[in-house]
Amino acid sequence: MESSPLHPDLELIAASQDGDRSAFGALVLRYRRLVYNVAYRTCGDEGLAEDIAQETFVRAWERLNSFRPEGSWRGWICRIASNLAIDALRRQRPQVELTAVPLVAPGQGPEAHVMRDERAEAVRSAILRLPMHTRMALVLREYEGMSYAEVAKVLDIPLGTVKSRLSDARRRLGEELAPYMEE
């Protein structure tokens, strides 16, 4: 099958479920960035995010038959990525204590672009300091633009828990990033 962007996801998924690797390859290209972004924002490490992204697609291939066409492929693939990212972080916890991630002090760079970098680094550090499940909810909502219902499905939690985790994440980030929010 050609990996043309004109092929709708469902067509590629059906072909992949039938064993067509080139169709699956097209899905890999189409969702690579999404999966990588979710992994990166969750773990904050490029190499680890790349590994998680690859493993996500391998797992997806192995479990393709459990995907139902009436479901959301985006949500399904994000769910695999999220679970793998959480597993990876659990394994890494003894080596990388997230509270040890430095929070860059504001106002250290005179140039505007340096300030922008500082702010981005501060955001990154603050996100990595969030509790793992709170962080996942924030990443999916704030960066991937998922609805509360989608986040609930991806993380397999009730809608109320999504709201409380987002509220908690924003409260914590609001406190930590206050110096960067006035620009």
Added chain:
Amino acid sequence: MDHVGHLLGSYHDNELPEGTRRLVEEHVRTCPRCHAELSQLEALSRALASYTAPDPVSSAQQFQSQVILRLSRRGRAAPATSGWLYLVPLALSCVMVGLLALFALPGLLGAARVLVEWAGITPMSLVELSTAIPISKETVGTVLDVGGLAWEAVLYAALLLVFASYAGWVGVLWRVQARSQSGKES
């Protein structure tokens, strides 16, 4: 209206029903405290947006190739329709056991009756069962609505059908697995 702090997150995320959304909107316009809280949420979103993920380490093509290579090592997706195929032998086995039981039951009951009589025991239940349900070729023939020995032919035909179905199932499964093995490397 009371403060709507608990609704501001959902309002900011556009997750409120229309009626509630309008109420919150009107309230925020006149309430400095809730207005400030909403502004904080918006400022936080802007700050979060400044954090963009870097490009992945490998190019899109490299990434795709690496994933496909790993698929070869880790196995392939089984075809979506193969799940029910594994129930076929179970169903066929049940049919075969049923048919064999139909063959064997009269003989077994007879043998059991001879045995208990030989042993001098007369368990009432067995005696009652064998007299109350006198299973015999004639009985089975009546049930199947065929006369004389024709029931045997029916049973043999049924067994043949079961074996033919089993062979057919094995053929289908073999084809499905062969198709999966080929991997459709188009």
